[in-house]
Amino acid sequence: MRRFGRRLAEAGIGVVYGGASTGLMGVLADSALAHGGEVIGVIPRDLVAHEVPHTGLTGFVHFQRQRLSICLSSSECPASP
Secondary structure (H helix, E strand, O other), rough: HHHHEEEHHHHOOOEEEOOEOOHHHHHHHHHHHHOOOEEEEEHHHHHOOOOOHHHHHHEEEEOOHHHHHHHOOOOOOOOOO
């Protein structure tokens, strides 16, 4: 995941994900950020108290509709389950 995060950042491809600081996506986010990438977290306000939000992200959105809009506005939107 670290290599993938670095490659996304180097290619200028931003990351949009759930916004947690833990798990594999947290590792990917850390790597992308460390290499100058843009990383946006999507976490509903109701879940902020139950999750461990990443504090170093480029941005946060709190509504799924915003996430979809971000993904659709980009020609590259790699997806992972």
